[in-house]
Amino acid sequence: MTSDRGSVSLWLIIFALAVIVLLGFVVDGGQYMNARERAADIAQQAARAAVDDLSTAALRQGVFTIPAGACQQNGPAAALVSEYAGNEATIPAGGCVIGGLTAAGDCEAQANPPPAGGYLGPCVKVTVDITVSPAIPVGTFGAFTTGATEQATLDCGSNVRTTGVC
């Protein structure tokens, strides 16, 4: 009987260590997923902000063009991302692209000459990176960075998506 004494304490210690690792997976893994979702949301709003920055001069000619400034440092997309509290979100270099919407639904930097079928309209694609410091910094879960890429497209009210002219 005496040889068994105290063995449950050992069990409890092993169990506690296992639980801490499990807790790390649950909490940090969850935070990772939340961060991805948040990055996707910020990227969506930033793309929307950039696509709204239409050139009014071109608009008077009936042409829809998004000036290069929409994606620059002091442009609307960068401003929107910087307004998020904590500033944990950033647009990486080359993370904001003004392009054309392809028939497949992707937003690509416009090639010259355009692909067969042309582009369906001007669009902006924004990538946002988020750095998270996890609540339980166990093992590999130190500060991690995750991100998402989202796009927004200009659409004409009635005369839908021709060649950038409504």
Next chain:
Amino acid sequence: MAVEFAIAVPGFLVLLLLVAAGGDWVSSSGQVGAAASDAARAASLARDWASAASDASAAADDDLKGVCVGGAPRTTPAPIGSTDFARAADVQVTVSCTVNLQAFKVIGFPVTTTFTSTAVAPLDPFVQRS
């Protein structure tokens, strides 16, 4: 040994509860974040400030139905770029919600945490607002 285990059982249970509480914490913080972005988007579509504020609250309330202690979350919208909603570039919404962690509620030991999340949505410059 059986007696020892019987004594240690509450200890094991508390440890397991900790994992459940952690999951709860993460899930609630995600829900409040999602509610903030929905609220900001809802506010950005409104034509005047009064409806922007009420649309934001409605969106957040809808997302956090039954999550917050004491009913609805606290939703605070703010125009950015100008104090005037008609001239602002973006709209920022802060959603704050106090959550009762279910895992602790089970053992009759309520633990509440307040989550706050902020989201920003752009305002369409080609829409007339007041």
